[in-house]
Amino acid sequence: ETGVTQSPTHLIKTRGQQVTLRCSSQSGHNTVSWYQQALGQGPQFIFQYYREEENGRGNFPPRFSGLQFPNYSSELNVNALELDDSALYLCASSLETGPTYEQYFGPGTRLTVT
Amino acid sequence: KQEVTQIPAALSVPEGENLVLNCSFTDSAIYNLQWFRQDPGKGLTSLLLIQSSQREQTSGRLNASLDKSSGRSTLYIAASQPGDSATYLCAVSGIQGAQKLVFGQGTRLTINP
Numbered sequence: 001e002t003g004v005t006q007s008p009t010h011l012i013k014t015r016g017q018q019v020t021l022r023c024s025s026q027s028g029h030n031t032v033s034w035y036q037q038a039l040g041q042g043p044q045f046i047f048q049y050y051r052e053e054e055n056g057r058g059n060f061p062p063r064f065s066g067l068q069f070p071n072y073s074s075e076l077n078v079n080a081l082e083l084d085d086s087a088l089y090l091c092a093s094s095l096e097t098g099p100t101y102e103q104y105f106g107p108g109t110r111l112t113v114t
Numbered sequence: 115k116q117e118v119t120q121i122p123a124a125l126s127v128p129e130g131e132n133l134v135l136n137c138s139f140t141d142s143a144i145y146n147l148q149w150f151r152q153d154p155g156k157g158l159t160s161l162l163l164i165q166s167s168q169r170e171q172t173s174g175r176l177n178a179s180l181d182k183s184s185g186r187s188t189l190y191i192a193a194s195q196p197g198d199s200a201t202y203l204c205a206v207s208g209i210q211g212a213q214k215l216v217f218g219q220g221t222r223l224t225i226n227p
Contacts, residue, residue, distance in 0.1 A: 033213065042118070042203055042217030043158075056214060090157060092215075099145030099207040103215065105158040 002027055004093050004106035012112045013081050021076045021109045025093030031055070032074040033103060034066060037088040049074055050097040078111075086113045116141045118206060120218035128226050129196060135189040135221045137204035142182050144206045149178050149189050152201045152220070161202075162189070194225045 005024045013019050025032050031050045035043035045058035049068035063079040072093075078085055088110050092103035117140045127133055137147070146165050150158040162171045162178040164187070170179040177190040187204060201222045205215040 031213065033215075035215075035217075040219070042205075042219045043215070045214040045216070048213060058214065088155070092158075094213060097213050099209065099213055101213065102148075102160065102163060103213065104160070105150075107157040108155075110155065 004091060004104050006089075006091055006106040006109050008109060009107070010110045010112075012114060015081055015083060015113055017081050018077065018079045019081060019111060021078075021089050021091075021111070023074045023076070023091035023093075023106060025072045025074070025091075026104050029093035029095050029104075030072050031094045031097045031101070032068060032072065033092045033094075034074070034076050035090040035092065036060070036085075037090060037108075038084075039087070043090055046076070048097065055097055081113045083113050086111060116144075116206060116208060116216045118204060118216050118218040120202075120204060120221050122221060123219065124222040124224075126224040126226060127194060129194060131194050132190065132192050133194055133223075135191070135202050135204075135223070137187040137189070137218055139185045139187075139206050139216075141208075142185050143209050144182065145209050146207050147178075147180055147187050148205050148207070148215070149176075149187075150203045150205065152203060154201075158203065191223075196225045196227050199223055199225050 033048040034046040037043040047057040094101040149161045164180045175192040201220040205217040
């Protein structure tokens, strides 16, 4: 069974640019959540996708958007990058949505905005 | 709004010691609480998950307890080893809504040989 994978591992972008991060969920999982972890902080919930629909959003501006595909892989898109967007972006998948189901995290994508 | 606090922010102990990491949360209406380990620059590894109806969980040298009414959890590590050096994060999951985990800031643990 393949775990959660994310690509790319590292990324460097310039302020104002746009970026797309990708996540492949664990086999059989239909729910993907994205988190942002700034240096020295705990992860912050960005949003969750369940069966291709957004299913909850944290306190992030609309320039953070996402997609989930029919195979349940997911993308996180960030427009108009700011320096404060520099962080480790984590995705997590679960079998279904809801607190009953444990989330399994990927290795993360390290985004640096200069 | 749920807030999770971890104390201490950093801890350094000699190898072989038993130690306790603390986690507190402001809203007792949680579904479960999870402890994670994170190595530098890496993703999260789940260590223990405690359902709200449970009081503790054990895995090897790790024991996590949960007191929902007081909003507290502890992670006990027995006979610490240098390989235990990492950041330990606790997170709570609410009862309703999306499956959002609310994390503490973590405790950075260093075990000295």
